[in-house]
Amino acid sequence: MKRLLVLGAGTAGTMVVNKLRPLLAESEWTITVVDQDDVHLYQPGLIFIPFGSTSPGEVVKQRRHQLKAGVGLVLGEIDVVRPDESTVKLLDGRELAYDYLVIATGTTPRPDQTPGMMGGEWRQSVFDFYTLEGASALADKLRDWEGGRLVVHITEMPIKCPVAPLEFAFLADSHFAGKGMRDRVEITYVTPLDGAFTKPVAARRLGGMLEQKGIALEPDFYIERVDNDAKTLVSYDEREIPFDLLVTVPLNMGADFIARSGMGNELNYVPVDKGTFLSTKWDNVFAIGDAADLPTSKAGSVAHFAVEIFTENFLQLIKGEEMSHIFDGHANCFVESGGGKAMLIDFNYDTQPLPGKYPLARFGPMSLLEESTINHWGKLGFKWVYWHALLPGRKLPVPTLMSMAGKQPDEMSETETFEKEMMR
């Protein structure tokens, strides 16, 4: 019997086991997935919880019910992986041996990593929204908040779903306008990036939207600590930003067992080949989804396209063939922009998000980098797709690799040289 062991039954891990189970004979392969709990969280739904349009109960299901028959689920916390012995030890002492290992334990917000973030104001006036507890606590806070300075803040890149903090700012603008109190709320968007987003075309469009909505942008802000007494964010270059309500995206890190196992980089992400997800050190270890150190977004969408590639490659690998499918870093994400509208972005390692139509050139029906109601329906409808098509491993009618069809190339604004920018 050959043994495939998957660590993590989230988006990536669940797709891996569900795709492979029908393709690997049960008489030849066991497939086991390990997770620390039995709660599968629909993470794209978290963004709506603070504003009361989704309740916490609507975004969770049991992990076991998402797994196909013939997949073993082990509940337990991972202590350490011993890649040279091909075994995984759990904290309760159980040991699991594998022929192939897939690490899919994702990334987690770590407010404990920034001094003062979990101080006296934590969940009083300092909130996160990437956890069910954080998003729910923030919903309670917003219900009767009377206004003041709202600061939306990113600690450090990379973060899971890098558009989510922008979405939060847009939805907050729309939420307070709807309550007739927008004039009593001052919104500031604080980011370590030098603009609203990483890539120039999207950064310009999204930056323009912040401006239109009266949201101030504070770029190049690298946080040193949260001052709980003064209620300010303090940066390494000693800028201070006061807040009445701070909604922060804490530092994101891979799982601690990856560090304990000596398998990760400084943020506990597993270094892998960016085309095949094979570990750069061990030839029977893969890392898929947010747990890998890929230079693209940490997002379920990347995990989805990555799993398509991985599945094909894995079948080749176990037949002793060369893995011939190469991932291009493809991702697409909805960006909720408030008022029942959303944008959509589609990109890969080499092509930045561009305007246009998706998935079909000219017809769409969705628009890239432009607000539309259809995009918003797309985001809402995706929840059904996630539970009923994506997780079970069904093929979705969108291409795995990014396509230029329907995209308008860069508007080509003059790029300023760094010297000029610095000497201005």
Added chain:
Amino acid sequence: MSLATIADREVHVDDEGFMTEYEEWSEDLGVVLARNIGIEMTDAHWTAIRFLRDDYRSQGETPTLRRVTTVGAIPTKDLFNLFPKKPAKKMAYIAGLPKPAGCV
């Protein structure tokens, strides 16, 4: 990608002026690049730049600020003093390395 002349030498740069060929860089070019963005190099600056060069050679990518601090053992506060406001980008520029990937 285009050619630029820095300290009388032709080197490859991207459209923002970051050098793109690891081997074309030398420490005297580093001095000129630093001056281009208003920085006079000192020993403390060089400690950081040399770490970036070595780390790039072994890892194949420009280290993040966090990596310079955790692996290179230079406190973040010092990096902000040495390379004000945009330390990650400034260090990469002086070290002749690609701009740090902003990770979309």
